[in-house]
Amino acid sequence: MSNIPTDLRYTRDHEWAKREGGNVRVGITHYAQEQLGDVVFVELPKVGAKAAQRQSFGVVESVKAVSDLYAPVSGEVVEVNAQLGKTPELVNQDPYGRGWMIVIKPSNPAEWDQLLTAKQYEEHLAQGPH
Amino acid sequence: MDMPLKRTPLYGIHVKAGARMVPFGGWEMPVQYTSIVEEHRAVRAAVGLFDVSHMGEFEVEGPEALAALQHLTTNDVGALEAGQVQYSLLCYPDGGIVDDLTLYRLGPERFMMTVNAANIDKDWAWVTERSATRRGARWRNVSAQTALIAVQGPRAEALVGRLADRDVAAIGYYRFAAGAVAGGQALISRTGYTGEDGFELYVGAADAMRLWQALLDAGAGAGARPIGLGARDTLRLEMRYALYGNDIDQTTNPIEAGLGWVVKLAKGEFIGREAIERVKSEGPRRRLVGLEMADRAVARHGYPVLKDGQAIGIVTSGSYGPSVDKSIALAYVDTAHAAVGTELGVDIRGQARPARAVKTPFHPPRVKKAP
Numbered sequence: 001m002s003n004i005p006t007d008l009r010y011t012r013d014h015e016w017a018k019r020e021g022g023n024v025r026v027g028i029t030h031y032a033q034e035q036l037g038d039v040v041f042v043e044l045p046k047v048g049a050k051a052a053q054r055q056s057f058g059v060v061e062s063v064k065a066v067s068d069l070y071a072p073v074s075g076e077v078v079e080v081n082a083q084l085g086k087t088p089e090l091v092n093q094d095p096y097g098r099g100w101m102i103v104i105k106p107s108n109p110a111e112w113d114q115l116l117t118a119k120q121y122e123e124h125l126a127q128g129p130h
Numbered sequence: 131m132d133m134p135l136k137r138t139p140l141y142g143i144h145v146k147a148g149a150r151m152v153p154f155g156g157w158e159m160p161v162q163y164t165s166i167v168e169e170h171r172a173v174r175a176a177v178g179l180f181d182v183s184h185m186g187e188f189e190v191e192g193p194e195a196l197a198a199l200q201h202l203t204t205n206d207v208g209a210l211e212a213g214q215v216q217y218s219l220l221c222y223p224d225g226g227i228v229d230d231l232t233l234y235r236l237g238p239e240r241f242m243m244t245v246n247a248a249n250i251d252k253d254w255a256w257v258t259e260r261s262a263t264r265r266g267a268r269w270r271n272v273s274a275q276t277a278l279i280a281v282q283g284p285r286a287e288a289l290v291g292r293l294a295d296r297d298v299a300a301i302g303y304y305r306f307a308a309g310a311v312a313g314g315q316a317l318i319s320r321t322g323y324t325g326e327d328g329f330e331l332y333v334g335a336a337d338a339m340r341l342w343q344a345l346l347d348a349g350a351g352a353g354a355r356p357i358g359l360g361a362r363d364t365l366r367l368e369m370r371y372a373l374y375g376n377d378i379d380q381t382t383n384p385i386e387a388g389l390g391w392v393v394k395l396a397k398g399e400f401i402g403r404e405a406i407e408r409v410k411s412e413g414p415r416r417r418l419v420g421l422e423m424a425d426r427a428v429a430r431h432g433y434p435v436l437k438d439g440q441a442i443g444i445v446t447s448g449s450y451g452p453s454v455d456k457s458i459a460l461a462y463v464d465t466a467h468a469a470v471g472t473e474l475g476v477d478i479r480g481q482a483r484p485a486r487a488v489k490t491p492f493h494p495p496r497v498k499k500a501p
Contacts, residue, residue, distance in 0.1 A: 040450035
């Protein structure tokens with residue numbers, strides 16, 4: 001069974017979101033990294049870029065495939081994980097920790113409540129292949 | 131109509147081992163067991179087992195078998211001795227490639243060819259129709275009865291040697307011998323698709339499971355592990371081995387693909403000869419080159435290759451190369467920009483990413499040339 005921390009919120013596209021003070025840290029789930037396989041490249045926005053909920057903010061490339069990354073909430077990108085430039089495999093090794101991708105300063109706090117809870121995300125995964 | 135996917139005799143053992151199964155050329159095959167990168171490195175460092183039973187095997191025998199093959203394939207079958215293997219091509223009259231293959235001379239009038247899984251039906255129709263009038267060449271499609279296990283890596287010789295009833299170290303590169311491996315009859319071929327030393331073991335479908343398990347058990351201490359098609363692709367890409375459907379197909383000819391070495395114009399008539407000779411004498415318009423990317427973004431099949439912002443080619447295969455730790459690719463580019471060292475770009479999601487034409491193979495091969 002996939003590792004789904006209960007203190008995070010999730011998108012249907014397999015990103016996680018974590019509240020930190022007023023900001024939201026974003027990455028992809030354990031399930032997503034497992035499906036992708038070896039991550040070899042992550043393309044992320046620059047600090048200061050605008051993210052829009054459900055819109056692509058970057059891409060993650062594994063050996064076999066390229067996948068878009070979707071923002072869980074709208075806002076300004078205030079931090080980017082520069083370590084992924086040199087060691088993209090952190091996404092596989094530690095998807096909820098050192099494999100984080102960006103931090104967003106939300107512009108619409110109401111969007112948080114539209115994200116899936118851990119239980120809802122688990123149900124979403126149980127519905128079959130995505 | 132959606133045809134059901136075919137399964138090799140080893141399907142059950144892959145699923146049990148936790149492999150991720152994917153459709154590939156009409157077959158349900160393991161793409162990876164744990165991680166493509168890990169599996170790739172295991173083959174370079176130790177030894178890996180590949181189920182390639184989905185590949186097709188045709189036998190042809192009789193007094194006209196040699197003549198039929200000389201007409202059908204581009205390499206010189208006359209130069210092939212019994213016990214020897216030859217890489218070759220089937221071409222259309224316009225020089226486009228029907229398939230690439232390995233050809234085995236089993237005896238004076240008996241041969242076997244191994245073809246790509248996705249092309250079995252097409253190739254079978256092609257070879258039998260094109261030699262229908264030769265009654266002295268009898269064809270047999272033995273694909274369904276034949277399983278194929280590749281054992282590749284620096285520890286392959288020791289592993290196969292432990293299970294074989296003959297001295298496999300004495301089998302030279304691109305040579306083969308009959309023998310028993312783990313108690314079952316096998317054709318032991320010193321060939322592969324990884325750039326490492328190793329063998330391809332042709333066995334009856336009923337023997338496949340036992341052989342696979344015996345290889346895994348005997349090789350456990352040496353790090354033997356099953357390897358999926360994902361790592362097979364990155365291993366062959368580092369060697370610049372062509373992949374049918376990506377780097378070569380009916381629209382590409384052997385000269386532009388860099389496969390002129392398997393076209394023997396001096397042998398006489400064969401299908402595609404005139405067209406290939408023309409391309410050779412005029413010089414190809416484009417060439418298949420190796421590209422190394424400046425960053426790790428992956429140049430994938432179909433992405434445009436750029437020179438000063440203009441599209442001058444197209445990527446045919448691309449991946450992260452675990453042994454070279456770089457993003458690498460093969461691409462057809464206009465001959466004017468094909469020289470090693472040329473600075474190019476690849477359009478990746480609308481951005482021109484710097485690339486350079488480099489010498490191939492990307493990683494030095496370690497096949498065992500002399501017995």
